[in-house]
Amino acid sequence: MATPSDHVFSSEHAGRYKPHPAVYRLPQQRLGLSPADILHVAGSRTDALGAAAAGLECFWSNRADDAVLDPRYAPTYDRRDLTDLTAILQAS
Numbered sequence: 631m632a633t634p635s636d637h638v639f640s641s642e643h644a645g646r647y648k649p650h651p652a653v654y655r656l657p658q659q660r661l662g663l664s665p666a667d668i669l670h671v672a673g674s675r676t677d678a679l680g681a682a683a684a685g686l687e688c689f690w691s692n693r694a695d696d697a698v699l700d701p702r703y704a705p706t707y708d709r710r711d712l713t714d715l716t717a718i719l720q721a722s
Contacts, residue, residue, distance in 0.1 A: 637661060649680025669706075669722065671715065678705040689715055 639660065644652040654670065657663050670681035670688045678690040679699045688705035691712055698704045707718060 649676050649683065651680070651684045654681050654684035654686055669719065671712075672705060675699050678708075679703045681705070689718060691715075 637657070637660070639653075639656040641647045641650075641653050643656055643660075644650065646652045648654075657668050658665065665685045665687075668686050670677075670686045672678040672681055672688055672690045675690070675692070675696050675698065678688050678692075681688040682703035682705055687707075689707040689709070690705040692708050692710060695710065698708070707714070709715075
C-alpha cells in the first residue's frame, strides 16, 4: 500500500509549470487515479486555482488569508494552516 509520500510529482515531470493543467494530471496519468481519488494540497492561490480548474479537490494552506483569485475555481478547503488536513484525509 502506498503511503502519502511514496509518489512526488513536480512540474518538471509535466514539462510545464503551474497552473498548467498538465501538472495536475500527473497523478492520474502516472498512477491511474481518478480526480475523485486525489486531494491536492496547495500553498499558493495560483496553485489552488489550477488544481480546482483541473477538477481536483484542493486543500489550500492559505497562511496569509489571501483572497481566492476566481470564485469559479475556489479550493474545496481554504484554511490558515494544515491543522485540519489529517482529519480531512481520514474522512476520505
